[in-house]
Amino acid sequence: MKKQWTSIPGSVVAPQGFLASGVFCDIKRLGTGKGSDKGQKRDLALIVSTVPARAAGMFTTNQVCAAPVKVCREHLRRGTAQVIVANSGNANACTGAQGMRDARQMAVLAAERLHVEPRQVLVASTGRIGVLMPMDRVQAGIEAAAQLLGDAPEHAAEAAEAIMTSDTRPKQIAIEFKVGGVPVRLGGICKGAGMIQPGMSPTGARPASRPLHATMLCFLTTDAAIARPALQTALREAVAASFNRITVDGDMSTNDTVLVLANGLAGNREIRGGGDLAMFQAALSHVCLELAKMIVRDGEGVTRFVTVHVHGARHAADADAAARAVANSALVKTSWCGGDPNWGRIMDALGYSAARVVEEKVDIAYARPGGRKLLYSVKRGQPTKVSFATLCQAVAEKEFDLHIFLNLGRAEAVMYTCDLTEAYVDFNKGDVSNPAALGG
Structure with missing residues (x-):
């Protein structure tokens, strides 16, 4: 489908009827971690729809699952929500029964301040694993954030900052498009830089055919009127082609969460299927993919962004x-x-994968991002005559595409990934002489 949207400011507050805020309430004092040691950085966010909204979510399929994920799944059974409360600095994972009570209490506290039912509040957390939530600070943060809600772009930016952990920059996007001739807006914020290879499903159940994958969180808002089943289907499709297609370090988090609220204030005819749903699907997929790529580009220690295409x-x-x-x-x-076009390592990885690979049929090539001109390093399983220096130039770029042709069929796949640097190791290796500096 031809792109029919324009970029606009405001991310999660760009759609009609949405407010946001972010505050510092010192949640990180317990379990700071390297990535969160940033002084008085905002660490609690609120996103609020002024009216009840249709809601859908996608969640980690990690068998070790954080309390806020479990609470979100419970609350989404009704298919509506009005508030998202999220914190950074503490994952509230591996915290047992107390962690569940704390996650539910976060919903209660937000509900009381915003005059909604607790089940209309969705909860998300990211940060260190295994540390109980400092609920006195969380309560103070919710009360402060509720007083600072607003619909200006800076309010969305504050919320985007408040969910960051090891991220070096906030990640935001908003677009406007038309559904049935009516202008509709869709915005989102996300976070993530390490512990990234999401594999999410609507219920957190892991399909038997799926492989295992710092937490990624994404919050989406839209003023589109859309039926709840259509919203969940669209989110599942968008996540499958975006967040479930990225990897920084191959580690699936305990807290991965994507939430979307659709409050219908745009006034369009309710989206149920057909061309309207196709338009909404394309827009949602675009927003999710752009946010997912932002996560990889901001990966811990990353210097190169690589799109891996497998064909045939x-x-x-x-x-x-x-x-x-x-x-x-x-x-x-x-x-x-190191800028090394080491195709032998690529062949090795293909060979030990679960895929059927015939060495004599494999072709490997490089290209500029989105480019069609391919520079082959391997043809039919053997090195080409392209010089080493020329191949080095191809992978010296900050972004490039890798094309792998198995030549055994017609199926294709794509992954968005990055390099692995000394900076990543230094960031994550820990310092046992200073337990307070150890990350989650």
Whole structure:
């Protein structure tokens, strides 16, 4: 579908009827972690619809699942919500029964301040694992954030900052498009830089065919009128092609969450299917993919952004397995860090993947982002005559595409990934002489 939207400011407050805020309430004093040691950075966010909204979500399929994820799944059974409360600095994961009480209490506290039912509040957390929430500070933060809600772009920016952990910059987007001739707006914020290879589903249940994947969180708002089943379907499709297609370090978080609120204030005819749903789907997929790419580009220690394309696999599962093997290979990623077009490591990763691979059929090539001109390093499993210096130039770019042709079928897959640098290791190796500096 031809892109029919324009970029606008305001991210989550760009759609009609949405407010946001972000405050500092010192949640990180317990379990600061390297990534969160940033002084008085905002660490609690509120996103509020002025009217009840249709709601949908996608959640981590990690078998170790944080309390706020469980609470969100419970609250979304009704299909509506009005408030999102999110904190950084503490994941509220592996915190047992007390963690569940604290996650529910966050919903209660926000509900009381904003005059809604607790089940209309969705909760999200990110930060250190295994540390109880400092609920006195959380309560103070919710009370302060409720007083500062607003619909200006700076309010959205404050919320985007408040959910950051090891991120170096906030991640925001908003677009406007038309549904049935009526202007509709869609905005989002997200966070994530490490512990990134999401694999999310609507219920958190892991399909048997899916492989395992710092937390990624994404909050989306729209003033579109859309039926709840259509909203959940659209979100599932958008996440499958975006957040579930990225990897920084191959680690699936306990807290991965994507939430969307649709309050209907645009006044369009309710989206249920057909061309209206196709338009909304395209817009939502665009927003999610742009946010997902922002996460990879801001990965911990990242210096290169690489799009891995696998072509010609026997079936979709093979294409996915091959792409993930290459995108997550420590040897491949470290070679990219050094600007080394080490195709042997790529062949090795393909070979040990779960995909069917025939060595004599594999082609490997590089291209500029989105480019069609391919520079082949491997043809039919053997090195080409392209010089090493020329190949080095291809992978010296900050962003490039890697194309892998298995030549066994028609299935394709894509992964958005990055290099693995000394900075990533230094950031994550920890300092046991200073337990307070250890990350989650």
